Amino acid sequence: MRFALKVLWTLVVCIVSIPVSAQEEIIPITTAENAMVLKADQKKNLSILYYGRKLGNNNEYALISQAYKQTSDYTEVADAAYTPSGSRNLLEPAITVTHADGNNSLDLRYVQHEQKDLGNGVNQLSILLKDPVYNFQVTLFYKSYYKQDVVEQWAVIRHTEKSNVTLHKYASANLHIKAKSFWLTQYHGDWAKEMQSETSRLTHGIKTLDSKLGTRANLFQPSVFMVSLDQPATEDEGTVLYGALEYSGNFKTDLELDYQNNLRIISGINNYASAYTLKPNEDFVTPGFLYTLSHNGKGSASRKLQDWARNFKVLDGKKDRLTLLNNWEATYFDFDENKLKELIKDTKKLGVDLFLLDDGWFANKYPRNGDVAGLGDWAPNRKKLPNGIGTLVKEAANNQVKFGIWIEPEMVNPKSELYEQHPDWVVKQPQRAEHYFRNQLVLDLSNPKVQDFVFKVVDDLFSQNGELAYIKWDCNAVIYNAHSAYLKNQSHFYIEYMRGLYNVLKRIRSKYPAVPMMLCSGGGGRVDYGALEYFTEFWPSDNTDPLERIFMQWEYSYFYPAITSANHVTDWGKQPVKFRTDVAMMGKLGFDIVVKHLNEKDLQYCQNAIKQYNSFKDIVWFGKQYRLANPTEGDIASMAYINEEQSKGVIFNYLVNNRYGSGSIYPVRLKGLDAAAKYRITEICLYPGTKTSIDESKTYSGEFLMTIGFNPVVNAQRTSVVLSIEKIR
Ligand code: DGJ
Numbered sequence: 170m171r172f173a174l175k176v177l178w179t180l181v182v183c184i185v186s187i188p189v190s191a192q193e194e195i196i197p198i199t200t201a202e203n204a205m206v207l208k209a210d211q212k213k214n215l216s217i218l219y220y221g222r223k224l225g226n227n228n229e230y231a232l233i234s235q236a237y238k239q240t241s242d243y244t245e246v247a248d249a250a251y252t253p254s255g256s257r258n259l260l261e262p263a264i265t266v267t268h269a270d271g272n273n274s275l276d277l278r279y280v281q282h283e284q285k286d287l288g289n290g291v292n293q294l295s296i297l298l299k300d301p302v303y304n305f306q307v308t309l310f311y312k313s314y315y316k317q318d319v320v321e322q323w324a325v326i327r328h329t330e331k332s333n334v335t336l337h338k339y340a341s342a343n344l345h346i347k348a349k350s351f352w353l354t355q356y357h358g359d360w361a362k363e364m365q366s367e368t369s370r371l372t373h374g375i376k377t378l379d380s381k382l383g384t385r386a387n388l389f390q391p392s393v394f395m396v397s398l399d400q401p402a403t404e405d406e407g408t409v410l411y412g413a414l415e416y417s418g419n420f421k422t423d424l425e426l427d428y429q430n431n432l433r434i435i436s437g438i439n440n441y442a443s444a445y446t447l448k449p450n451e452d453f454v455t456p457g458f459l460y461t462l463s464h465n466g467k468g469s470a471s472r473k474l475q476d477w478a479r480n481f482k483v484l485d486g487k488k489d490r491l492t493l494l495n496n497w498e499a500t501y502f503d504f505d506e507n508k509l510k511e512l513i514k515d516t517k518k519l520g521v522d523l524f525l526l527d528d529g530w531f532a533n534k535y536p537r538n539g540d541v542a543g544l545g546d547w548a549p550n551r552k553k554l555p556n557g558i559g560t561l562v563k564e565a566a567n568n569q570v571k572f573g574i575w576i577e578p579e580m581v582n583p584k585s586e587l588y589e590q591h592p593d594w595v596v597k598q599p600q601r602a603e604h605y606f607r608n609q610l611v612l613d614l615s616n617p618k619v620q621d622f623v624f625k626v627v628d629d630l631f632s633q634n635g636e637l638a639y640i641k642w643d644c645n646a647v648i649y650n651a652h653s654a655y656l657k658n659q660s661h662f663y664i665e666y667m668r669g670l671y672n673v674l675k676r677i678r679s680k681y682p683a684v685p686m687m688l689c690s691g692g693g694g695r696v697d698y699g700a701l702e703y704f705t706e707f708w709p710s711d712n713t714d715p716l717e718r719i720f721m722q723w724e725y726s727y728f729y730p731a732i733t734s735a736n737h738v739t740d741w742g743k744q745p746v747k748f749r750t751d752v753a754m755m756g757k758l759g760f761d762i763v764v765k766h767l768n769e770k771d772l773q774y775c776q777n778a779i780k781q782y783n784s785f786k787d788i789v790w791f792g793k794q795y796r797l798a799n800p801t802e803g804d805i806a807s808m809a810y811i812n813e814e815q816s817k818g819v820i821f822n823y824l825v826n827n828r829y830g831s832g833s834i835y836p837v838r839l840k841g842l843d844a845a846a847k848y849r850i851t852e853i854c855l856y857p858g859t860k861t862s863i864d865e866s867k868t869y870s871g872e873f874l875m876t877i878g879f880n881p882v883v884n885a886q887r888t889s890v891v892l893s894i895e896k897i898r
Pocket of ligand 1: 497527528575643645689690691692708710711
């Protein structure tokens with residue numbers, strides 16, 4: 170069966186090159202719905218001929234250039250597959266260099282290409298480009314995922330010139346797209362206000378999305394974006410491209426609407442303060458730029474991306490996760506061993522899998538009793554924890570729950586032994602006053618000794634506490650005064666920092682491949698597919714007000730699968746515990762509350778909800794997600810998760826407007842069902858003592874539910890309604 174599938178994939182995943190004439194070559198990269206068609210012309214210019222819906226007959230791609238009226242000779246380089254600078258191109262380049270002899274010009278011409286079938290519907294095309302004058306080359310890589318319509322693109326830059334070459338710019342990719350108009354959906358935010366979206370029509374010139382924060386790079390602007398073609402895409406209609414850089418550091422994406430109304434998207438590491446000196450024979454490997462294109466609106470694009478993420482990118486994207494009780498908001502820094510032991514008992518009582526000990530457990534000379542001291546000194550605080558972490562791990566095991574721990578190993582408080590012992594390990598300008606973000610500084614991960622230190626923080630925790638089952642990895646500061654006492658070339662700092670971070674994460678993962686780790690950055694300051702290779706989940710925001718979370722989780726869900734979204738029930742917001750728990754269940758459920766403060770009914774609700782969650786979490790984590798009612802467009806938000814077999818699903822519905830008479834006046838149209846099948850809908854997760862307002866005796870065809878819809882009866886008395894839908898056999 171496996172062999173047969175492989176043969177099938179080899180047949181369908183076709184990257185073939187079509188020699189059009191003796192000198193011209195067409196190279197289509199085809200996936201289930203799309204084709205990116207490259208062309209090497211007679212002069213060996215490699216251009217992007219087309220990116221869009223694929224054709225049935227590959228031979229017809231050669232006719233595309235005739236369909237577009239060429240208005241000037243300039244087009245020859247304006248649609249370059251990887252745009253050099255200093256020679257014939259005057260648009261925004263993908264790459265800019267100074268050669269060993271001081272010359273600033275670069276030209277890149279097609280030499281050859283190669284394609285590999287990597288199995289599982291994945292294909293990798295590499296295209297070698299060389300400068301005809303200088304010993305300088307770029308290899309473009311296109312890794313395409315057939316079923317998911319996703320492409321990851323990156324470049325490897327190399328030269329054999331007599332001495333070093335300076336790379337001033339080194340994008341991962343540039344795209345070239347044709348449409349009548351382009352609509353950009355971008356995101357911005359701040360602490361507790363992550364993922365605020367804006368959509369606007371792109372006008373001529375360059376729109377830049379970027380970050381220069383070094384760490385916590387997404388705090389003000391994440392690298393994910395959407396571009397709708399011809400008109401703003403809706404949930405189910407329109408052509409839309411999703412893009413994201415797989416990188417956790419400074420990024421830059423330029424969207425240039427050129428003089429011929431084509432859109433050029435150039436994305437990569439931000440070259441801000443980062444000219445890179447490339448030695449002869451050294452490979453400069455850019456991070457991947459990820460994109461997918463859908464012709465059926467945003468919903469289909471995000472389902473493709475989520476499927477890709479679970480199958481190919483996120484660590485253990487298809488495996489189980491742990492529900493948890495976190496103590497951050499329950500105690501902040503104020504706890505001791507006895508208090509924690511009580512919380513561990515509460516973990517058991519609540520019915521979640523793991524107790525997560527947050528910030529404040531470490532440091533002795535400068536105890537971590539607030540955020541002003543102790544960061545960097547990773548020995549358990551003897552006053553709070555006289556018997557160390559081990560006793561807590563045991564206590565957890567005695568209560569049949571697991572134990573996890575918070576760390577922030579990239580950071581240091583000036584008030585710490587680490588700072589006293591290794592001032593040269595800290596990122597700071599030697600001649601300037603220190604400038605703090607949350608009273609802390611960043612460690613210089615470009616220094617291999619610092620990498621060893623950070624690795625050891627994690628390694629020691631595991632070797633000393635064998636049963637440790639979970640890590641929350643925080644990152645609360647940006648980089649001010651970027652300077653490394655270790656590096657000779659300061660222009661390499663931002664790049665070497667990220668290389669250092671990824672080195673550490675690789676070492677951790679090769680020794681501890683399966684331990685779940687949460688990617689936290691004072692909220693969602695660092696969420697990207699570069700990091701999610703090492704992490705199982707991320708913390709979207711410190712803002713856990715469930716009303717806010719409905720909007721935030723909605724936006725994140727365009728790009729990331731629900732299994733990666735760590736959602737905790739806390740005391741933020743004014744909504745009842747049912748509302749808070751229901752919102753948190755739309756991802757990976759956790760709690761950060763004082764269980765003892767719950768009244769009897771609230772506790773009962775949480776305990777039952779966790780049991781229910783355990784029965785449907787596989788659908789939320791691995792099923793298909795359908796956005797049914799957008800909270801920005803009406804009184805209610807409605808989100809469904811339907812299993813692959815279309816036989817079971819769960820639908821979350823919330824009131825998001827408090828005005829008089831708000832509610833689900835109209836039915837909500839379902840999606841993703843089998844039109845011919847019959848379904849029954851029941852209400853689950855009912856608050857103790859309440860009854861459902863829906864008629865559970867009726868059955869409906871999939872067609873009815875997707876055409877007419879179903880009313881969840883959301884109103885001021887029923888602000889949160891969770892429905893289960895099941896096919897009748
Ligand atoms: C910021 C995180 O987002 C919080 O959840 C918590 O872990 C604190 N840091 C601890 O300092």
